[in-house]
Amino acid sequence: MARIAGVNIPTSKRVVIALQYIHGIGPKNAGEICEKVGIPAERRVNELTDQEVLQIRETIDRDYLVEGDLRREVSMNIKRLMDLGCYRGLRHRRNLPVRGQRTHTNARTRKGKAKPIAGKKK
Incomplete structure (x- = not known):
């Protein structure tokens, strides 16, 4: 079981699909990550070497905002709108x-x- 960005990604799936289990990585970003690291699209997670997993982890940490940091930024943006009292903030406040x-x-x-x-x- 590979652990990337604090998420256990499934081992039997293709790397492009498995990376999408990380919050903040969709199909486009998953493809870009595989391209940067140089992993073919049809490779599966259980076929990855430790070095490749490490490269994927470093690429995500360096270039992408994922998981806790992304959730924190989104919630801070919503909180900012609510504090401003703008229309969007009022709608968020009233749910x-x-x-x-x-x-x-x-x-x-x-x-x-x-x-x-x-x-x-x-």
């Missing part, structure tokens, strides 16, 4: 959709379970 979606109907994921209103039915 409503931030990006202009309608809330008359839908938005149940953000708003929670619908609360019945007494005397509404006619």
Whole structure:
């Protein structure tokens, strides 16, 4: 089991797919990492040498913002918006959709379970 950026990545999968288990690395970044290190796309994680795993780890640490650091930066950005009191910050504070979606109907994921209103039915 290879451990990269504090995440145990699955051993039986291809390296490009396994790297995507790390928060902050998607298909594009995983491909770039494999290209930088010089690992072919069809190679599997259990076929990697210790040196290659070390190279992948160093590349990620040097060039990418992943896992805890990325989560911290995103939460700090949201906190900054909330402290400013801008519209987006207010939407985050009230736990409503931030990006202009309608809330008359839908938005149940953000708003929670619908609360019945007494005397509404006619």
